[in-house]
Amino acid sequence: MSKFWSEAARRCKPYVPGEQINRTDIIKLNTNENPYPPSPKVIQEIQRETDRKLNLYPSPTADKLREDIASFYQLSKENIFVGNGSDEILAFSFVAFFDTDKKIRYPAISYSFYPVYADLFGIPAEEVPLHEDFTLPVKDFFQAEGGVIFPNPNAPTSVYLGLDSVKEILESNPDQIVIVDEAYIDFAEASATSLINTYENLLVIQTMSKSRSLAGLRVGFAMGQPELIEGLVRIKDSFNSYTLDRLAIAGAEAAIRDVDYFKDTTNKIIMTREWTVSEMKKRGYSVLPSQTNFIFATHPDQRADRLYANLKENGILVRHFKSKPIENYIRITIGTDEQMQKLLRTLDSLTASS
Ligand SMILES: *Cc1c(COP(=O)(O)O)cnc(C)c1O
Numbered sequence: 001m002s003k004f005w006s007e008a009a010r011r012c013k014p015y016v017p018g019e020q021i022n023r024t025d026i027i028k029l030n031t032n033e034n035p036y037p038p039s040p041k042v043i044q045e046i047q048r049e050t051d052r053k054l055n056l057y058p059s060p061t062a063d064k065l066r067e068d069i070a071s072f073y074q075l076s077k078e079n080i081f082v083g084n085g086s087d088e089i090l091a092f093s094f095v096a097f098f099d100t101d102k103k104i105r106y107p108a109i110s111y112s113f114y115p116v117y118a119d120l121f122g123i124p125a126e127e128v129p130l131h132e133d134f135t136l137p138v139k140d141f142f143q144a145e146g147g148v149i150f151p152n153p154n155a156p157t158s159v160y161l162g163l164d165s166v167k168e169i170l171e172s173n174p175d176q177i178v179i180v181d182e183a184y185i186d187f188a189e190a191s192a193t194s195l196i197n198t199y200e201n202l203l204v205i206q207t208m209s210k211s212r213s214l215a216g217l218r219v220g221f222a223m224g225q226p227e228l229i230e231g232l233v234r235i236k237d238s239f240n241s242y243t244l245d246r247l248a249i250a251g252a253e254a255a256i257r258d259v260d261y262f263k264d265t266t267n268k269i270i271m272t273r274e275w276t277v278s279e280m281k282k283r284g285y286s287v288l289p290s291q292t293n294f295i296f297a298t299h300p301d302q303r304a305d306r307l308y309a310n311l312k313e314n315g316i317l318v319r320h321f322k323s324k325p326i327e328n329y330i331r332i333t334i335g336t337d338e339q340m341q342k343l344l345r346t347l348d349s350l351t352a353s354s
Pocket of ligand 1: 084088155181206208
């Protein structure tokens with residue numbers, strides 16, 4: 001605390017990201033990064049871009065990247081907004097679409113950046129408790145006063161909500177925006193992007209950090225009808241014209257175009273996930289039905305905080321949240337087959353020694 005801090009700096013409660021440890025002997029399964037490198041074409045394009053033009057500002061509108069994303073989803077460039085990670089787009093969305101005198105709604109167990117942004121921008125919020133099985137209570141999101149935001153699949157639970165339910169939420173909020181944070185959608189059944197042309201109140205936010213192995217490059221995108229995209233552009237241009245640098249734009253273009261590589265790595269992770277879940281269940285863990293690149297697991301006779309600490313001591317980093325009612329769960333990112341085998345061996349050795 002300093003006397004020079006503004007009221008906002010004093011008041012805010014910053015988000016705490018998962019630990020970033022750069023030791024190569026640690027198996028890092030705590031922040032849902034992709035265990036595979038990005039497409040080789042991404043590296044090539046970034047390399048090519050470094051060889052020229054770094055003296056010049058990047059395109060403030062990133063038109064080519066937006067066209068590439070649009071064609072992946074059969075949308076048009078006017079439906080696409082790009083940003084420095086989806087976290088930045090979430091922040092812009094709170095300013096562009098939520099008001100300080102109307103309560104927004106998000107799930108009580110959800111991405112912990114939402115309350116941070118709500119606080120920072122002075123937006124009142126109602127946290128909606130999940131059902132006991134961690135599914136979303138769809139009707140509790142009907143007729144929100146000031147808009148709705150939720151991840152689908154949800155984080156950190158990994159649970160997916162079907163598009164019929166997403167439609168119900170959209171239809172019961174005709175005058176409010178509904179923001180669907182699809183950070184993990186590529187590991188799930190179906191994206192709400194197919195609903196964009198039907199619902200003017202739908203904004204879908206995705207990221208290249210998980211399924212496209214680019215957490216280090218910081219690229220996210222939002223999709224919606226052009227009026228919504230314009231709202232985001234107004235906020236962005238009141239903040240920073242060049243949120244994406246040249247290397248990020250070049251790498252992201254290559255990533256979205258290399259569909260084969262994306263499908264290969266995504267399918268591999270889904271297969272590893274299904275195998276890991278069945279192995280965990282054999283060992284007595286309950287695992288929520290995951291449609292993400294992580295699993296959320298609990299064991300009837302092992303405390304999650306101890307499990308987290310014991311795994312860490314054995315060189316495996318997972319995520320544990322201390323808050324109720326998820327204090328007895330651990331969240332495990334799906335790594336390579338070898339990494340998951342090591343995880344299971346370690347879990348076995350821990351049970352044997354306890
Ligand atoms: C990882 C994640 C994000 C942030 O993604 P970035 O694009 O890396 O900022 C947003 N929402 C959820 C739910 C996430 O898990």
